[in-house]
Amino acid sequence: CSVFFSSRNVQCLCVQQVQVKNPHLDTMEEDILYHFSLGTKTHNLPEMFGDIKFVCVGGSANRMRAFAQFIHQELQLPGNSEEIRDICEGTDRYCMYKVGPVLSISHGMGVPSISIMLHELIKLLHHAHCRDVVLFRIGTSGGVGLAPGTVVISSKAVDHSFHPQFEQVVLGKVITRSTELDEGLANELLQYSTELQDLPTVIGNTMCTHDFYEGQGRLDGALCSFSPEEKLEYLRKAHEAGVRNIEMESTVFAAMCRVCGLKAAVICVTLLNRFEGDQITTPHDVLVEYQQRPQVLVSHFIKKRLGLI
Ligand code: R2B
Ligand code: URA
Numbered sequence: 001c002s003v004f005f006s007s008r009n010v011q012c013l014c015v016q017q018v019q020v021k022n023p024h025l026d027t028m029e030e031d032i033l034y035h036f037s038l039g040t041k042t043h044n045l046p047e048m049f050g051d052i053k054f055v056c057v058g059g060s061a062n063r064m065r066a067f068a069q070f071i072h073q074e075l076q077l078p079g080n081s082e083e084i085r086d087i088c089e090g091t092d093r094y095c096m097y098k099v100g101p102v103l104s105i106s107h108g109m110g111v112p113s114i115s116i117m118l119h120e121l122i123k124l125l126h127h128a129h130c131r132d133v134v135l136f137r138i139g140t141s142g143g144v145g146l147a148p149g150t151v152v153i154s155s156k157a158v159d160h161s162f163h164p165q166f167e168q169v170v171l172g173k174v175i176t177r178s179t180e181l182d183e184g185l186a187n188e189l190l191q192y193s194t195e196l197q198d199l200p201t202v203i204g205n206t207m208c209t210h211d212f213y214e215g216q217g218r219l220d221g222a223l224c225s226f227s228p229e230e231k232l233e234y235l236r237k238a239h240e241a242g243v244r245n246i247e248m249e250s251t252v253f254a255a256m257c258r259v260c261g262l263k264a265a266v267i268c269v270t271l272l273n274r275f276e277g278d279q280i281t282t283p284h285d286v287l288v289e290y291q292q293r294p295q296v297l298v299s300h301f302i303k304k305r306l307g308l309i
Pocket of ligand 1: 059108109110139140141212247248249
C-alpha cells in the first residue's frame with residue numbers, strides 16, 4: 001500500500017504488487033519459465049503482460065481456450081476470437097491466452113500440476129511489473145449436499161482433515177501455510193451471482209484432495225478399502241465442518257496467492273451430489289452448461305470492475 005501526500009489531502013492508493021518470496025531471484029541474470037516456454041531474456045514480459053489485471057486458471061486446456069474466446073466476446077474486443085493464439089505454444093504442458101487485461105491459463109489436474117504453473121505465473125506477473133491483479137480458479141467439483149450445477153465460491157480451502165492449511169515438503173521438512181481466501185472478494189462474487197439468471201451460488205468451504213477416487217471417498221475406483229457407510233460418515237463430517245464441495249487444487253492455489261499478496265477466489269461448479277453417488281452420469285451437454293457457470297460469474301465480475309456494466 002503506497003501513501004501519496006499532497007498539500008490538500010492525504011490519499012491512500014492501495015497498489016498491490018506481486019511479492020515473490022525468494023531472495024535468489026534478484027541474483028539471477030535470466031529467469032526461464034520453462035513450462036510456459038517464456039523467459040526474461042527471450043521475451044519482453046512487461047510489454048507482453050504489464051497490463052494484466054485478471055488471471056483465470058482452470059484445469060482443462062480446451063475450457064481455458066473457450067473461456068478466453070468468451071471473454072473476448074464479452075469485452076467486445078476487436079479481432080476474431082477464433083484466432084486467439086496460445087502464448088505457450090512452445091510447450092504442451094499448459095496453454096495461455098491473453099485477452100485485453102485478462103489472462104486465461106490451464107493448470108492440469110492436481111496439486112503438483114497447478115503448483116508448478118503457479119510458481120511460473122507468479123514470477124511472470126512479478127517480472128512484468130503487474131499491479132492489482134485478481135486471480136480466479138474456475139473449475140469443477142463434487143458437491144457435498146448440494147444440487148448438481150450449484151456454483152461454490154470458496155470461503156477457504158481445507159485439507160482432508162478439514163483444516164485450512166496446505167502442507168508442502170521442503171528439504172524433507174513439512175512447511176504449513178494458511179489457505180484462507182479473500183472474504184471481500186468472495187462476498188462481492190456472491191452478490192454478483194444474484195444479478196445473473198440460472199446461477200445457483202453459495203459460499204462454503206472447499207476440500208482439496210490428492211486423488212479423485214479413494215482420496216474423495218469414492219467407492220468406484222480400482223482400489224477401495226472402506227464401506228459405503230464409512231464413506232457417508234466421512235462426507236457427513238465434511239459437511240458438518242462447512243465443506244460444500246471437493247476438488248483437487250484449491251489449497252495450494254489459496255496458499256501461494258496468499259503468501260505472494262495476490263487477491264484470489266476459487267469458484268467451482270458441482271457436477272454431482274456426493275451423498276447420492278460417485279459416478280458422473282449427467283449428460284455431456286448439461287455438463288458443458290454447468291462448466292460455463294463459473295465463467296459467466298467471473299466475466300460479470302470483470303465487466304463490473306472495468307465499468308462496462
Ligand atoms: C476437478 O476436476 C478434476 C478431476 O476430475 C480436478 O482437477 C478437479 O479439481
Ligand atoms: N472434480 C473432482 O475433483 N471431484 C468431483 O467429484 C468432480 C469433479
